[in-house]
Amino acid sequence: MTDLEIRLDRLESRAEILALISHYCKACDDRDVPLLRSLFREESWVRSADGRMKGEGLEGIMQMYRKRFEVLGLSVHWTHDTVINFDPADPDRATGEVFCHAEAVRNQQVLVGSLRYEDEYRRRDGKWYFASRLLKFLYYVPVQSYAEALASPLRQRGYEVPMPGDYPESLPSWTGWVQHYQPEEQQA
Template sequence: MKQYNEMQVNVCNICEATIWEKNVTDIETRLDRLESRAEILALISHYCKACDDRDVPLLRSLFRQDSWVRSADGRMKGEGLEGIMQMYRKRFEVLGLSVHWTHDTVVTFDPADPDRATGEVFCHAEAVRNQQVLVGSLRYEDEYRRRDGKWYFASRLLKFLYYVPVQSYAEALASPLRQRGYETPLPGDYPESLPSWTGWVQHYQPEDQQA
């Protein structure tokens, strides 16, 4: 009987230890994600500052050799660290003042990899390009990686809702051709391309009529 009781105690101790270890692991994971989210938000802010201040060393520090930056319209394309920096050099050469604001940011951590996350960053921008004042609204679709304890941009894909001369803003916003920063106007990258934008009405139809 005594041996049986001792076995029960040992089993209980093992169970309690397992629960304690799980709780510690859960707390550590939650804390890591909170700290990582703050670091990723700082990374995004540093990007805006680097672009607006023309802070080339700061901009370089945000990427790695395997990073890339592209725009959905194909006009921006930087592959690898040096390719990214040369792309921004060409942009800085034609840009005057610029202001980038980031608003809402959705960060999603990879449950299978604590050193990887993705993000969607909502942004507005004002810029002078080739002496023309432009305003824009865009989203960045990001992938973030952590290496040596530091988060960086693995990739950034820019998608424009609009990018237009300031005097054309009111008219352009009602047009599908909302990318007008260059000679040939192009359609906005979104929201028309989003399934939710084109299919929202089905959620308000009777169930037997839903797609």
């Protein structure tokens, strides 16, 4: 492919991946199981960093979502910024990070969450799909606890036992940012 063809393919691919991400939110919020199934392949997986979600292979993923849908009521997902990086050695592979907010009713409790997906995308037969999705929560809390929970390290409260948020404290940039403001001789 020429440089122009590569650039065009990446622009089209970026648009298709953004549509894939939007279709995921729609499928989850609308409980559109056929649409959700179409976004993954047999070799795909979905997990959450806290270990509560784990689906391996297409049927495993669909069973995991079935269990989620059984306890979830209304849900609304919004995606914000999305970072997509194309593999320079493989035009059919990309990775990404998707920044989101969600509101949901789980077991009759209204919850709000801020989350990120770490994704791998693959293209097969001209169509992009999720090869993997790793879900991480900044917070997932009952709406009435939001103000207090955001200032607490225990920001995952949607389940029986409160847990720390999956990020930002685990990020090297969060714990190491101050080194970038030290004089150079102190950095060595």
